[in-house]
Amino acid sequence: MTIQFPIMSLDYFHPTPAKQFITLSKNPRVTSKEINSLFHQLKPLQPDDLIGEWDGHILITDHPFEKVLEELNWFGNTFDTTDDVAPLIVGRNGERTCYEDWGRASVS
Incomplete structure (x- = not known):
């Protein structure tokens, strides 16, 4: 056998x-x-590896910013290019929207 x-x-x-x-x-x-x-x-990762839409996930560690992200209805981030990043994407009316109050960013 x-x-x-x-x-x-x-x-x-x-x-x-x-x-x-x-x-x-x-x-x-x-x-x-x-x-x-x-x-x-x-x-x-290399900066170019980040290009695209990323879904976010809040890790529950009791950090005070967790509540802020939840209140904003945080969805993730969008890296259009390394020089044009929407660091905070929120959900509004069922769609992903850049939270422009915090501006844009770049990655190096």
Whole structure:
């Protein structure tokens, strides 16, 4: 009799920092220390990797800014180019809208 075991990636036993961060972000409450520790293990991105629309997710850490983002109905960010970034996208009338009160940004 031959027993076959499924081939599992080493990632199954020791997930990458990115996968660990995603898992951590799904917890209802996390500490800033947990997030920061894992965040600093993530690989850096190049500015051009950010181009596009990004959906946001508020991590519940009791930071005072969480309430501000929630009140603004924060959706995420939009990177049209590295020199034209809408750092705060909010939901208004069912659509993604740039929160112009905070202006635009650039990434380097």
